[in-house]
Amino acid sequence: MKLFIAPRAPNPRRVQMFMAEKGIAGIELVPVDINKGEHRSAAHRARNPIARVPVLELDNGRYLSETRAICSYLEGIYPLPNLMGNGYEERAFVEMADRHAEWALLLPFANAIRHTHPGLASLEHPQFADFGAAQREKAIESARSFDDVLQRQDFMAGERFSIADITAFCALEFARGLLKFHPQGHGMPALQAWRERMAMRESARA
16 A cells, blocks of 8 residues: 655644654655645645545555545454544544544644645645734634543543544644644643653654
8 A cells, every 4th residue: 555645734744743653664655746836746746636645545446535444444444452442432422522633633733834834835825824823813712612622531532642633733733733723821820731642652753
């Protein structure tokens, strides 16, 4: 199999961190230079018509896109360690936490970066600075809810590490690098402590 990625982009990083947690080897990583527009090329659109990464090329020649779909596929092939929930109830709560992290944290931070950072002007043309600034504030406000959650439990979905922690960590790292966002600086000590624990995992270097 091959995994088409964009280095430093948060969604491909989510899949790579998921793979690292499971110890998955043997999947070739193929970089796609999104700053040069390679994701919009005919070759990549043949893999994913909506021109995004990551994309997993299966051994049978089919292409699977969307981060969570790829992780679900890999979870099926490599069930241990379980990262998406055991049984219908835990799976539901892990998916809920993962969706919260994706839609309330990763998406607004990504919008803020894409619309305010000059290095991403080629990806978001035109950029809308006011929208980006508003999205940054929305993401920070959402981050406070995650700080509240982590004051009551050790991980995003409960008492063990899951895909929801991967999504939230990649969101914070993306914001830390390009928006200089640090939870501690906004009065979120639980979220900051969680981030430091996540950064110590070997998969965080994937």
